[in-house]
Amino acid sequence: SPFSRCRRTAEIAKEVLGVPTDILFDDRLRERWFGDWEKTSSEHYSRVWADDQQDPHHTVKNVESAVEVQKRTMALIQMLEGRYHRAQILLVSHGDALQIMQTALKKQSPALHRALPHLETAEIRALQN
Numbered sequence: 001s002p003f004s005r006c007r008r009t010a011e012i013a014k015e016v017l018g019v020p021t022d023i024l025f026d027d028r029l030r031e032r033w034f035g036d037w038e039k040t041s042s043e044h045y046s047r048v049w050a051d052d053q054q055d056p057h058h059t060v061k062n063v064e065s066a067v068e069v070q071k072r073t074m075a076l077i078q079m080l081e082g083r084y085h086r087a088q089i090l091l092v093s094h095g096d097a098l099q100i101m102q103t104a105l106k107k108q109s110p111a112l113h114r115a116l117p118h119l120e121t122a123e124i125r126a127l128q129n
Contacts (some may be wrong), residue, residue, distance in 0.1 A: 001026075001027075001029040001030050001031065001092060001093045001097070002025040002026070002027070002029075002030065003031060003094070004029060005029060005095060006029070006092045006093060006094070007023075007025065009092050009122065010023045010025075010090075010092040011023065013090055013092065013117060016021040017018040017046070017090075019090075022044040026076055028072045028073055028075060028076040029073065029076065029091060029093040029094075030093075030094070030097070031093075031094035031096065031097060031101070031117055032063075032064050032069050032094070032097055033062075033063065033064035034061075034063055034064075035059070035060075035061045035062030035063040035064070036047065036061040036062050036063075037063065040106075044061075045075070047060075048061075048063050049062070049113075049114045051063075052066045052110070052111055052113065052114070053111050053112075053114070055111070056070075056109055056110040065099050066110035066111065066113060067110055069097055069098050069100040069101075069110065070101065070103060070104050073093075073097055073098075073100065073101035074104045074105070076112070077104075077105075088094065092113070095118075095119055098119055099113040099114070099116055099118075099119060100113045101125065101127075102116050102127060103116065103129065105127050
C-alpha cells in the first residue's frame with residue numbers, strides 16, 4: 001500500500017529480509033474506503049462489517065463494498081502472478097483489504113472476511129492462489 005505506515009513497514013521488511021529488489025507501491029493495496037465514516041470513530045467498523053455479512057455489495061454511507069475491495073486486490077494478484085511467475089512476494093497492506101483478499105484466495109464470498117482469523121499488526125501469513 002502507498003500509505004505511509006505500510007511504506008515504512010515494507011522498508012523495514014526489505015532491510016530485515018535482505019531483499020535486493022525495489023519496493024513497488026500499488027493503490028490496489030490501499031485501505032478500504034469507509035465513505036462518510038472515514039476518519040471518524042472506529043466504532044463504525046463493526047457496523048460496516050455487519051452490513052458486509054448481510055450484503056457484500058453494500059455501500060451504506062458511501063463505504064467501498066467488500067466486493068469492490070475483493071476485485072481490486074485480486075486484480076493486483078493476477079497481475080503479479082503473470083509478471084512474477086513462481087516468485088515469493090510480500091504484500092504490505094491493511095486489515096480489511098487483506099482479509100477480503102483472503103476470501104477470494106479461499107474461493108469464499110467477501111461477506112465472510114470477518115470470519116477469517118484476524119491479521120495482527122506486522123503478521124506475515126502465507127497465501128496461495
